[in-house]
Amino acid sequence: MEKQFDEDKSEEIMEQEKQEQKEDEYEKICFVCRRPESRAGKMITMPGNITICRDCMQKAFDSFEKNGAPYGINLGVPGNGQDGFDLSALSNIPGVGVINLADLGIGEREIPKNQRIKKKKEKEKKPVFDRKTIPAPHQIKQMLDEYVVGQEKAKKAISVAVYNHYKRVCADNTDGIEIEKSNMLLLGPTGSGKTYLVKTLARLLDVPLAIADATSLTEAGYIGDDIESVVSKLLQAAGNDVEKAEQGIIYIDEIDKIAKKRNTNTRDVSGESVQQELLKMLEGSEVEVPVGSNSKNAMVPMTTVNTNNILFICGGAFPDLEEIIKERLTKESSIGFRAELRDRYDQDENLLCKAEMDDLKKFGMIPEFLGRLPVLVSLEALTKEFMIRILKEPKNAILKQYEKLLQMDEVQLVFEDDALEAIAEKAMERHTGARALRAILEEYMLDIMYEIPKDDNIGRVTITKAYIEKTGGPIIDMRGVMRLGVHA
Incomplete structure (x- = not known):
């Protein structure tokens, strides 16, 4: 039992050390002025994990003196060996009570991680690229x-x-x-x-x-x-x-x-x-x-x-x-x-x-x-030829995206050349550049993307010019069956 207790205790200590190492990656921030330690200097840690910079703490003591407090406290400057101060000094000031801020649930750890500043690494500053890795x-x-x-x-x-x-x-x-x-x-x-x-x-x-x-x-x-x-x-x-x-x-x-x-x-x-x-x-x-x-x-x-x-x-x-x-x-x-x-x-x-x-x-x-x-x-204005190339040539082309979507349903998607020309012409009429291509394809692919998953026998869908011009429909090939023309 004692051995098991010691093992649990050691695991708890190791976990606590890991947590402290993680916290050490971030700078301490003054609870009053919100400046990080790299700008405000060494912080003073108070009960409840509250950290306050020397400037803010000195201002607090100065205000006590102005109000007639008999005891003045000087925090000193960084580097003179005075890394902290005795909180009991505050209790000697008449009318002042020391509040444990931990009871209020406030502390540096309460700051969200996305608002905490990582410490700068002490090693030599390295650029994103060095001279040898910059692409020509x-x-x-x-x-x-x-x-x-x-x-x-x-x-x-x-x-x-x-x-x-x-x-x-x-x-x-x-x-x-x-x-x-x-x-x-x-x-x-x-x-x-x-x-x-x-x-x-x-x-x-x-x-x-x-x-x-x-x-x-x-x-x-x-x-x-x-x-x-x-x-x-x-x-x-x-x-x-x-x-x-x-x-x-x-x-x-x-x-x-x-x-x-x-x-x-x-x-x-x-x-x-x-x-x-x-x-x-x-x-x-x-x-x-x-x-x-x-x-x-x-x-x-x-x-x-x-x-x-x-x-x-x-x-x-x-x-x-x-x-x-x-x-x-x-x-x-x-x-x-x-x-x-x-x-x-x-x-x-x-x-x-x-x-x-x-x-x-x-x-x-x-x-x-x-x-x-x-x-x-x-940048040049997009012509009809540019529109057709944008549809099919880039690595992340719009047609390749739709082909991948249908491949996940084990269906092959084919666009005829005449259909691509018709899509490009409609995009030119909208005068919104390449953004019009996706809008047009979304409009015509809606019914196809809705109907395809209903039938597992569909093997290939061919988009025709007639379908784009709304005078016909796409050509659907069934697995092992002759080609069928589906009219709108």
Whole structure:
């Protein structure tokens, strides 16, 4: 019995030691000011596992002295051997009672894990990539080619910009030469693949990525997300690891929505002011962000993130920018043989590729903001041929996804070439880019996905042009039976 008792006791001690090791991975946080130990200095542990920084504790004692308490207590400064203090000193102050905070159920362990900051490793700081493992631009583009159809110019520009950025992160600045950041601005019509390009890039490179929506950003003090919430999302994506987050990618979508508002008498809290607040962050600065939350409040711990090595990519559709470009291109029109026709660019679907910084300034983007986005990349509008290729060529193509779904029911799915052309034509009519393809397929595959599991004898389903145009139905092959045409 005694031996069994000793074994149970030793297991309990081992479990307790493991728990303490896990807790040691996280920094202690001041219960009053919510600063971590790396910023506030060594913490003082009180009953109930409460940790308080020396500054907050000294302020408490100073307030006692101001109120006429006869006993002054000096905590000293870190490094002089005074690592704690005697709580019994508080009981000597008249009218002050020591409360055991453990009885209130409050303590550092009560902080949610997603709001706790991991300790920085003491070993030498390692970048996400070292110099030997950075993929070359042609390798990055080859990886993107497997998932993204077309957009050759955009993929090449992004590959070079990312390659140079991570070389900059690994660069040795002892020679006094510091490489500046090459943040990017993506222009392209809706559904052309701006967000998909960045998502694919981050997944292939295995770096933290945060996607923020510029429409929710407002000037500090107004309802909406603060600028710091953009960096806070990246910190969450990196698992609250500050070092990893400082070498990630932030993509700010719908950047055209924070352009300066024209002809308005109201205060512009989500336009030019947001651009101005983003300036220092794009360039590189120390940003204080909440951990595990998008809003600052007294109960959320704060940490500092340096944005110097974070790559910022901004993207937007910039509606009506074509009219500004067209006006610039045709402003020298005159009567004569060399005159530019006013309607020459009306049918040009890739007019955004001719965009210049002056056009974006007229649109409402301030010069200081554009100056911090030196790489301007324009994406091409999707043609019918591009749509067909998007349906079947990428590694994660939409048709391959539906084929996999039916394979799980042991049914083969086949699309005729004429059917793919009909789907692409319908998608072009919707003017929403590649997003229209999935919407159309969901509409036509609904009945098929509903009916197929009813009959185990179905072996193959062929989608025809007649079915897409609603003049016929799909062709269904039964196992061991002749082909049947099912009409709508």
